[in-house]
Amino acid sequence: MAARRGHQGGMHNSAPPAGRRVADELGDEAHSFGALHGSARGSRNVQGRLDAMASLAPLSGERLLDVGCATGEYTDAMAPTFTHVDAIDVEIDRLALYTQDHPDNVSVHTQSVTSLEFADDTFDVVTMIEVLEHLPDVAGALAEIRRVLRPGGRLLLTTPNRWWPFEQHGIPIRGRRLPGPTMPGLTWVRPLHRRLCRTATFTRSELATLGETADLRLTGVTYMMPPLDSLPEGHALHRMTERAEASPLRSLSQTLVACLEAD
Known part of the structure; x- marks a missing residue:
């Protein structure tokens, strides 16, 4: 693990007041990201997702952009295999925790993936771990990621699999949030799922189609x-x-893991 520094040495950090203004402006997007890593913590969660992504493409290189880093569990684990890492999120409270303590080669920023403040062709790898399903503008996000990826760069992501029968973020009904098993098969009925839930689910073919619109080619998929x-x-x-x-049951798994490459 790269050396860590606290907030006293935070020359790479976005200042909290400016970051809070950004998050306030993002409104519902920041609210959606608030649940980002709540379901993705724990050693088996973290290592399982990283291993699954690494089975599709190397998690290493010169520059990494981790989109939706939250409190940094995944960013910390990936940092040693990259020269420099930029970690972004719009959820200001969790991001503030990570800003206080992170590896020395990590820069923390309050940014939206739909308006990245990086130059074209900057990153070898972009990761989005349990983020895509929260985005109100998936196409815009993928277009921005393609812009900042170098030719041959790769986007590695994890997201809920549509063929898993249970909604993973709860079902809001009459002011209550019911657990997913309350309505088994809800994710299979797309119109009803969209009406009831704020988060999305995806299939392999949908990711391939979304990637094509942003000049990102789906090169591999696995499941968890x-x-x-x-x-x-x-x-x-x-x-x-x-x-x-x-x-063969893996296609019904909870999590879809994918690699998309910039041509």
């Missing part, structure tokens, strides 16, 4: 079952989900 971090390591359910990931 629920990591079940709350269970003790080596639990029988861990073994069951790992077997499912290696079987």
Whole structure:
């Protein structure tokens, strides 16, 4: 792990007052990102997603942009294999925590992925871990990512799989947020899912089509079952989900992991 510095040495950090103004202007987008890593923490979650992405393309290079970094669990794990990392988010409270303590080769910024403040052809790799489903303008975000990716650069992302039968962010009904298993199969009924839920789900073919509109070519896909971090390591359910990931059932997994390359 790269050396860490606290906020006293934060020469790479965006100043909190300016960052808060940016987040205020983003409104609902910042609110959506507030739930970004709540469901993606835990060692099996973090390592599982990183391993899945690395199985599709190298998680290494000169420059990395981590979109939706939140409190930095994933950014920290990826930082040692890159010369420099830029981590961005619009959720100011979580970003403030990460600003206080992060690897020395990481710069933290309050930015929206639909209006990136980086030059064209800057990054070897862009990562979006459980972010795409929260974005109100997916096409705009992918276009911006393509702009800042170098030719041959890659976008690695994880996002909810449409064929997993349970909504992963809860179902808001009559002022309550019901758990996903309350309405099994909701994600399969796209019009109803869109009406009830603020977050999206995706299929492999949808990612391929979205990528094409931004000159990003889908080069690989894999899947993850629920990591079940709350269970003790080596639990029988861990073994069951790992077997499912290696079987034809993997296309029904909870998480879709994809690599898109800039031509």
